Amino acid sequence: MKYTNSRVVVYEGPKSLKDARPEDLIPANEERGDCSLMHSTSAHVSVNGQDLYVYETMVNYSRSWNNAYLPPLGKTPMTYFDFEGKVRLSVTMDEFDIEKVTLSPLSYGIEPRISEDGHSVEFELDHPDNYTLTFNDSPERAVHIFTNSPEDGADIPDPDxxxxxxxxxxxxxxxxxxxxxxxxxxxxxxxxxxxxxxxxxxxxxxxxxxxxxxxxxxxxxxxxxxxxxxxxxxxxxxxxxxxxxxxxxxxxxxxxxxxxxxxxxxxxxxxxxxxxxxxxxxxxxxxxxxxxxxxxxxxxxxxxxxxxxxxxxxxxxxxxxxxxxxxxxxxxxxxxxxxxxxxxxxxxxxxxxxxxxxxxxxxxxxxxxxxxxxxxxxxxxxxxxxxxxxxxxxxxxxxxxxxxxxxxxxxxxxxxxxxxxxxxxxxxxxxxxxxxxxxxxxxxxxxxxxxxxxxxxxxxxxxxxxxxx
The missing domain is CATH 2.160.20.10 (Single-stranded right-handed beta-helix, Pectin lyase-like)
Structure with a gap:
């Protein structure tokens, strides 16, 4: 399916960010693990066939206060882009089989389609907003996708x-x-x-x-x-x-x-x-x-x-x-x-x-x-x-x-x-x-x-x- 009437703006992330290893995704407190912002190597997102840069950022799945200020910190994928019109997204997770997927906000009524191999989902968007994919009824490794309308001239100030x-x-x-x-x-x-x-x-x-x-x-x-x-x-x-x-x-x-x-x-x-x-x-x-x-x-x-x-x-x-x-x-x-x-x-x-x-x-x-x-x-x-x-x-x-x-x-x-x-x-x-x-x-x-x-x-x-x- 081609989306000839859509416009997409993608942003390449810094090549200097560290690639996340499997061990970097295991929750650990900041004295034992690496809590730095990283480039994801296991979560892949594309829009209309264009690959997006996916970040791995800190999240916290614990629900109790830690008196030492050192709770275990995990990571979750995040990406962003701009668009207008209708776009198709594909999200692939290398780490686990996808048996169920939910796209929030639920008010949009979008039901992503799971691939036959159980590692990818596809869906369409026609409204810039903030979207979150949750897999297998678990908060872990949810993918946050932030989208905007493309910037116009008034949005970008003069660098000079x-x-x-x-x-x-x-x-x-x-x-x-x-x-x-x-x-x-x-x-x-x-x-x-x-x-x-x-x-x-x-x-x-x-x-x-x-x-x-x-x-x-x-x-x-x-x-x-x-x-x-x-x-x-x-x-x-x-x-x-x-x-x-x-x-x-x-x-x-x-x-x-x-x-x-x-x-x-x-x-x-x-x-x-x-x-x-x-x-x-x-x-x-x-x-x-x-x-x-x-x-x-x-x-x-x-x-x-x-x-x-x-x-x-x-x-x-x-x-x-x-x-x-x-x-x-x-x-x-x-x-x-x-x-x-x-x-x-x-x-x-x-x-x-x-x-x-x-x-x-x-x-x-x-x-x-x-x-x-x-x-x-x-x-x-x-x-x-x-x-x-x-x-x-x-x-x-x-x-x-x-x-x-x-x-x-x-x-x-x-x-x-x-x-x-x-x-x-x-x-x-x-x-x-x-x-x-x-x-x-x-x-x-x-x-x-x-x-x-x-x-x-x-x-x-x-x-x-x-x-x-």
Missing amino acids: DPSVIYIGPGEWDIECIMLKKGQTLYLAGGAVVHGIVNANFENDIRVCGRGIIDGSSFEGWKGNSARIPLKFDHCDDLTIKDVIVLGSNAWCLQGYDNQRGLIDGVRIISARPNSDGITLQSVQDYTVRNAFVRSWDDSLVVKNYDRNSENISFENTQIWTDLAQSMEIGYETNKGKKADAYIRNITFKDITVLNNYHKPAISIHNADDADISDIVFDNITIEHEEIGSGDGSQMPYLIDLWVCQSGNWSTTIDRGNIHDVVIRNVKVLSGNDVKCRLKGYDEEHTITGVEIENVNILGKDLTISDFVR
């Missing part, structure tokens, strides 16, 4: 512009890129930057392109030294678009004390302890959309570290949460001990959770004295959950609204409240028969005004009376 930092294809060791007011960092497709991108007290900053920011060359932070790939503190008017973040040594994308931000089309795969995906702390007027986050800590999280958080929207985003929560507000809701602290007008809409293995998928944990209100979770599809796995058995709740005191996270002496929360159009397609919780702290610090509408867990409709209190 003095306000542009342009990084072309290839492998680059740049420990830290510090951006200044009005600057644009562009990572071309095929670029791999081993390092971090930060800014402090700067405005009007843009990070964009098809390239990769990789943190695997840094030692895991072990509670001491976090190297955050995308970290922007006290920065207003920020745009981050389409870049890929892999191998962070701690959390992955941080916005702190910012106003007016757009995070659009960012893809994140992280595996090491405390590798939260997108964490927004004391920000206002932010939109996160079209993202993909696979994390080994909270995937999308809002906190108050200083001033208040409000007007934040997470839209059309896919999540795979190997540890902790998928969509979280809290626990730190007034770490700065500000008077009259609040978090309000936060929306999670059109979210697909591919997998949630550990703690709640939808959660508000008010562990300080903030007032949390006007929160909406709308049109949430959870394809698979195994909530309570590992040490997540302490919190085996799909939805958890809780005013609490935490020995780990509480800063203020007093407690706060949660009110005016809407949870609607939520469905869980497969997983455990889990509970939901709605629990205030005492008679003065409560949860009120919660609206539950069209929430279905494994075929059973949920009402407010079904919540554990």
Whole structure:
């Protein structure tokens, strides 16, 4: 079959990346194994007959916290390309027989065809998005395929512009890129930057392109030294678009004390302890959309570290949460001990959770004295959950609204409240028969005004009376 009306843009990866050996794919902690970003030699992906460069990046299949910060780290294949029209993909896995395959998001209804020899699958795509192939009902060796529409002239800045930092294809060791007011960092497709991108007290900053920011060359932070790939503190008017973040040594994308931000089309795969995906702390007027986050800590999280958080929207985003929560507000809701602290007008809409293995998928944990209100979770599809796995058995709740005191996270002496929360159009397609919780702290610090509408867990409709209190 020929796809003569399609347009495809592929990006050759750096030839200098190490080829992954079979032993590199066996999970091991970073002191015993090689956690660096590699070129895959056992996973092969092609589009319309053109071979794609496939990376091997760190993932973490364990579901329990490791006090030494040294959990076993495996690897999974990832590739990316741009297209328009309709394209045919072929994916071959040398390592195992394919008896069953699933392509997510399931909402597309695409059923890949398994080859006669049981090592390849084929399928068609006609819409750029983030796609994940899962084999034999196992999370291990899932293939992540990130696709975009082709860039146009407006997407690519002028390399000769003095306000542009342009990084072309290839492998680059740049420990830290510090951006200044009005600057644009562009990572071309095929670029791999081993390092971090930060800014402090700067405005009007843009990070964009098809390239990769990789943190695997840094030692895991072990509670001491976090190297955050995308970290922007006290920065207003920020745009981050389409870049890929892999191998962070701690959390992955941080916005702190910012106003007016757009995070659009960012893809994140992280595996090491405390590798939260997108964490927004004391920000206002932010939109996160079209993202993909696979994390080994909270995937999308809002906190108050200083001033208040409000007007934040997470839209059309896919999540795979190997540890902790998928969509979280809290626990730190007034770490700065500000008077009259609040978090309000936060929306999670059109979210697909591919997998949630550990703690709640939808959660508000008010562990300080903030007032949390006007929160909406709308049109949430959870394809698979195994909530309570590992040490997540302490919190085996799909939805958890809780005013609490935490020995780990509480800063203020007093407690706060949660009110005016809407949870609607939520469905869980497969997983455990889990509970939901709605629990205030005492008679003065409560949860009120919660609206539950069209929430279905494994075929059973949920009402407010079904919540554990």
